[in-house]
Amino acid sequence: MPLCDTLFRAAEAELYQIHFSQEILEGATRNLVKNGKMTDAKAVRFQEMLKMHFPEAMVEVPEQLVASMTKDNQGEILRVENGKIQGSILSKDIKAFQRFEQSFEQELEQAKTQKSQT
Incomplete structure (x- = not known):
């Protein structure tokens, strides 16, 4: 899962x-399994590790937000364009995922370099 x-x-x-949210974690790991x-054992461990390393990330999703979500937009992710995260691409587009990952890796390395110089 690069x-x-x-x-x-x-x-x-x-x-x-x-x-x-817990619902997101369960849905993601259910689909991975x-x-x-x-x-199943790795899915449980994955959830535990996320909660341990990112405790501030857990959120409660308001009921009205859950009700307003549609299946059509659940497969979208953000893309990097001109050094900024914006827009969206469909998760079905594997080449787009690869371009996104390469671009994001470059942005991550640049940010690490800048952070280490300060």
Whole structure:
């Protein structure tokens, strides 16, 4: 899960704030298990590690927000354009994921370099 790792490292470096609910964690790990990417035991451990390393990230999602969400926008992620995170791409577009990951890795390295120089 290279993209996942990259995003968590960026959050750990305080390049952005990560937020998730228990429902999001359960849905994500359920799908990883269902798709054979993770065992049940690893899914439990993954959730535990996220909660331990990012305790401030846990949020409660208001009922009205959950009701307003549609299936159409659940597969979207942000993209990096001109050094800024903006817009969205569909998660089905694997090449776009690869471009996003490469660009994000470059941004992460630049930010680390700048942070170490200050």
